[in-house]
Each structure stands twice: as C-alpha cells, then as structure tokens.
Amino acid sequence: MKRKTILVGFIGLLVLFTSITAAKALDDPVDKYALIIGISDYDAISDLSYCDEDATDWYNYLNGIGYQIVLLGDSHPENYPQYDGLATEYNVKTAWANILAQADENDIVAFISSGHGTEVNIGGRGRWSRIYVQALCMWDTSAGQNGEDGLIYDSELKDMMAPSVSNTFIFLDHCFSGGMSEVMENANAAKVYMTTTCTDDGYGYDDSTHQNGAWTYYFLEYTLIGVYGGSASMEQTFDTALSVYPYDGGDTPQEFDGNTGLFFYL
Numbered sequence: 001m002k003r004k005t006i007l008v009g010f011i012g013l014l015v016l017f018t019s020i021t022a023a024k025a026l027d028d029p030v031d032k033y034a035l036i037i038g039i040s041d042y043d044a045i046s047d048l049s050y051c052d053e054d055a056t057d058w059y060n061y062l063n064g065i066g067y068q069i070v071l072l073g074d075s076h077p078e079n080y081p082q083y084d085g086l087a088t089e090y091n092v093k094t095a096w097a098n099i100l101a102q103a104d105e106n107d108i109v110a111f112i113s114s115g116h117g118t119e120v121n122i123g124g125r126g127r128w129s130r131i132y133v134q135a136l137c138m139w140d141t142s143a144g145q146n147g148e149d150g151l152i153y154d155s156e157l158k159d160m161m162a163p164s165v166s167n168t169f170i171f172l173d174h175c176f177s178g179g180m181s182e183v184m185e186n187a188n189a190a191k192v193y194m195t196t197t198c199t200d201d202g203y204g205y206d207d208s209t210h211q212n213g214a215w216t217y218y219f220l221e222y223t224l225i226g227v228y229g230g231s232a233s234m235e236q237t238f239d240t241a242l243s244v245y246p247y248d249g250g251d252t253p254q255e256f257d258g259n260t261g262l263f264f265y266l
Contacts (some may be wrong), residue, residue, distance in 0.1 A: 002093070028104070031108075032067040032108045032109075032110075033099045033103050033108070033228050034068070034069045034110040034112060035068060035072070035092070035096050036055050036062070036072070036114075037071075037087045037113035037114065038053075038054050038056070038072075038073050038074075038080070038087070038114045038115070039051050039053040039072075039087050039115035039137075039138065039139050040074055040079070041074040041076060042115075042116065043140060043150075044140070044141065044142040045142050046142040048116065049208070049211075050206050050207065050208075050213055051114040052074065053212050054173060054213045055080060055112075056079075056233075058220065058240075059071055061108050061225065062110065062266075063081075064230075065230070065266070066178075067110070070099070071084050072086065072094045072095060073086070073139075074139055086140075088139050088148070089146075089151065090145055090146035090147070091151070092109070092138055092152065093156075099219070100163050100164050103165070105169070108265045108266070109164060109166045110168075110170075110266070111160075111161075111168070111169070111170045111171075112169075112171045112242040113136060114173040115138070115173065116136075116137035116141065116145075117134065117137060118134070118135050118175070119133065119179065119201070120134075124224050126234055132201075134177065134178075134179030135151040135152060135153045135154065135176075136157070136172065136180070136231070137150065137151060138151065154182045155179050157180050158185065158186060159182045161192065161229075162186045162220070164188055164191070164192075165188065165191075165266040168191055168192045168193070169193050169194075169263070170192065170194035170195075172192070172194070173204050173215050173216045174196075177197055177223045177254075178201075179200030180194070181196075181200075183255050184256050189258035190258045190259060190260075192256070192259075193255075193256070193265075195219065195234070195238055196255060197214070197215035197251075197253055198247075198250060198253065198254070199251075199252060199254060200247070202250030203250070214245070215241075218241040219237060219253075220230055224241075225242055234257075234266065235255070235257060235262050236262070238253070238264065
C-alpha cells in the first residue's frame with residue numbers, strides 16, 4: 001500500500017506541476033516586436049532608391065503574422081504603411097531600448113534595417129595596416145541630432161543587442177554590414193540569428209527590377225514568401241536565397257547563427 005500511496009502522491013504532484021506550467025504559458029504568451037528601419041532619402045548624404053520599399057515589405061509580412069511594429073524612415077512619411085518618425089541614430093536606439101524593456105525571454109524581437117553603410121578608418125596609415133570599423137548610416141549621418149553623429153558602429157550595435165533576453169532576429173541590408181558581427185560576442189548569442197547583405201568590406205545593391213534592396217528581395221520576397229509561403233527556418237531561407245543571389249565575392253550575404261538548432265522564430 002505504501003508504494004501505491006507514493007505513486008498516487010507523485011501523480012498528484014505531476015498534475016499540479018503540469019497545471020501550473022500550462023497556466024504560466026497562458027499568462028505569458030509569445031509576444032512579437034519589430035523595429036523596422038528604411039532610409040531612402042538622407043538628410044546630408046547621397047540618397048538610395050528602394051529602402052522605403054524594403055521597410056514596407058517587411059512591415060506587410062511581419063504585421064500579417066502578429067508583430068507589434070515601430071517603423072522609422074526618412075522625411076517622406078507618405079512612402080510607408082506606418083510611420084513612427086525619422087530614423088535618426090537617437091530615435092533608433094531609443095525605439096530599440098523601449099522594445100527590449102517590454103520583451104521577455106519568451107518573446108521574439110526583430111531588428112531590420114535597410115540603408116547606407118560605411119566603414120571608418122580608426123588607425124594605421126599604410127594600405128595593409130589600416131584598421132576599420134563598420135557602421136550603419138542612419139538618416140542623420142554627417143548631420144547628427146541629439147548629440148549623436150548618425151552612425152551606429154559595430155560596437156554600438158553590439159551594446160544595443162546585449163540586453164536582449166528574447167529570441168532575436170537581425171536583418172541588415174547595408175553596405176559593409178558583415179562587419180556588425182560583434183553582436184554574436186554577447187552572452188545572449190545563442191538566441192540570436194543575423195543575416196547581412198555582404199561581408200565587412202562588401203556592398204549591397206538597389207535592385208531596380210524588383211524595386212527592393214537586392215538581399216531584401218531575394219531573402220524575403222523571393223524565398224521566404226515566394227518559395228516557402230512565409231513559413232520556413234531562417235537557415236533554410238538563407239541557403240535558398242543565397243543559391244540564387246546574383247552577387248558574390250565580398251558582396252556575398254552572410255549568416256551569423258548562435259542557435260545550434262533551426263531559427264523558426266519569425
């Protein structure tokens with residue numbers, strides 16, 4: 001009889017634990033948050049053509065699968081399906097910090113950006129001794145607002161991503177964006193998936209045929225939506241998109257994946 005009593009007690013505890021776990025899951029559903037940045041017309045540097053279309057396409061896709069979205073763009077709000085302000089460096093950092101303040105470890109956050117990128121020589125004079133850091137160009141590059149210079153450097157992006165406890169998706173359609181890989185050095189890298197349009201010394205391209213940034217078109221429109229109907233792992237999407245991408249060498253898209261499994265979190 002003792003063994004039966006112990007077994008009944010164990011089953012009771014198991015039922016109780018299962019009930020508590022299920023109740024907790026109901027109390028803490030998976031929330032999805034995205035910051036989308038698309039800058040075609042810059043304040044003080046040369047313009048691009050299709051970054052507002054990139055932002056629009058990402059918005060339409062993510063909005064359709066339940067994301068709460070902040071969309072920052074250039075000075076033409078009429079070109080976006082939702083407009084939450086200029087994509088200045090200050091506004092981008094503030095919006096991302098606000099998202100991370102809401103999201104918990106059960107949630108998904110996405111940082112998606114399309115625009116110019118650059119590299120900055122921080123030391124060395126000779127051709128082979130120069131030291132470069134890479135940066136994403138926000139709307140106020142070379143103008144600066146709120147005490148910022150308009151550039152989000154690789155180290156700054158790393159710091160921006162460090163507080164995230166959520167599953168984190170990063171998509172960068174900027175020249176030199178492969179150099180932003182420092183984000184994978186953070187302690188939360190196992191929950192991060194990032195893809196960039198090129199290496200640390202490569203370029204992204206406007207694609208006039210499809211009216212998108214080239215990597216945005218091949219990753220999102222052609223592959224994730226067109227081939228897989230909007231549902232596939234990011235690794236599978238990357239491999240398929242890369243197989244048809246028309247640029248290579250330094251302009252080859254990059255994948256940085258801290259998850260040993262497949263990243264299905266979109």
